[in-house]
Amino acid sequence: MRNFDFSPFYRSTIGFDRLASLLDNITNNESSQPGYPPYNIELTGEDRYRITMAVAGFDATEINIEANQNALQISGNKAADTKERTYLHQGIAARSFERRFQLADHVQVEAAHYENGLLHIDLQRIVPEAMKPRQIPIGVNTKAIEGAVEPTRS
Incomplete structure (x- = not known):
């Protein structure tokens, strides 16, 4: 470590x-x-990001996404299987999960969609106008110039 x-x-x-x-x-x-479920974080634009999680076996109704200030929490609770099954090999995980991400200031969740066992969460950084850099004009202090003594020429 x-x-x-x-x-x-x-x-x-x-x-x-x-x-x-x-x-x-x-x-x-x-x-x-934990390493489950696996995920990717992509940069999709200048201020746009996408988190993609592999949540095969989960239905969209079993997944909860919650954004709270600078934190994003994604959890999945698998519904109890009412049908008793006998597996010869079980390689597909069907356990509940919780994954947390810390978001930078001004990063907001735009949308989420579920497709082919992948959960996509789109994020965007929206910086308020007051926080953006601005040009500061340089002014001339006219009072100091008016009261200045003219240099004498000899």
């Missing part, structure tokens, strides 16, 4: 406490995150 010390970054950054805490949590919980 790898341990990283982020304390030098705390000394030289201001306002990034949440980011450093997220990095600490990721490195501490890396081994505790």
